[in-house]
Amino acid sequence: MTAGLVTAPPRSEDRDLIDRIIGEQAGHTGALLGILAKLQDHNRDKYLPMETLEYVAKRTGLPESQVYSVATFFALFNLDPQGKHTVAICRGTACHTRGSRALLERVKLQLGMQETGDGADKVALTTPDRRFTIRTVACFGQCALAPVAEIDHSIRGHVTEQALIREVEGLRRERVR
């Protein structure tokens, strides 16, 4: 995560968008959540750049620390650019007992990703070419289908290493074609 030292203000069209979204949501309590969700949705790389957070704080009058707190508390929000494809591996208890750690390790290996090193159980890694993001999820609520993986918002149950790698390789080859 990059510390927001000196951040350039967002471009004027981005500012207009932020102003419009804040205008729509303004007033009611908890508006910040909706504002951040919409902004992330409009972002090309599905993330919230520091300069956006700074500008949101300025426009809404909320303390920057509070905006940052909300943006980092919810797993929904990303502070780093996301890959084109997202592979989410469930690390809930049921999936864990059915071998989701091996799935996670396998897909990380397949995409040539480094260990985060800080021993965190939560993972959100993006390949340098921004093709893939791998993340962990606490539970999809589909424990009967364990182990579960989500590939680009579609949930797959009873995932095996082979099936997962086949899917990932399929997405990877898309670019070549």
Next chain:
Amino acid sequence: MTEKVKVRIDGEVIAATAGQTILEVARANGKYIPALCYMEGLSAVGACRLCMVEVSGVARLLPACTTPVQEGLAVNTSSPQLESYRKIAIELLLVERNHVCAVCVSSGHCELQTLAQDHGVTYVRYPYNFPRLTVDATHPRYVLDHNRCVLCSRCVRTCAEVEGAHVWDMAGRGIQTRLVSELQRPWGESTTCTSCGKCVQACPTGAMAEKGWGVEEMTKKRAVVSRLSSIREGQ
């Protein structure tokens, strides 16, 4: 508004005002309930779980700092079960960060240390986390040492509620939660910090301290923050 109620704390009948919390009533009447995140003059958040008490008729334990009193409430502030839970809570606070009293400016004046001593926490039964944490010494007068932070959020509330600057907040969640100033800017580069130092005085441990003190030398003036808050309420 000022409806009088009678409550029982450890068997003693005490007159209280409806809307007061169990902790406020207990403290006003010389009853001791341990607490770390509670501070007079700040809003209560129930973060440290040390003020848990037994309320008759309620199966689970309730935090005294956020539970309002009502007529006929009977509270037990101490029992072997409560004592063992409080001990666990203190031990878990100790394993989460790197609390090394021997080299801490606040040793001898630290609320966490005092609580551990009062509750007989002479050793810790859980493995330590030993997280790698940073020290922010960018501010000219104060220093923030994450190794000693217990995430009580007293500094956050002091800054937001008493000073009105809201420089601090909590980022992340769970074990990854960290105190941050603004958008994770170094404290010294903060644009909203007024350098009033009230967060430092509110901090229960050595996580926030004035620069220039050696081991055991940093004493905090917590009453100042509470007094400021009560003066403003009176206006």
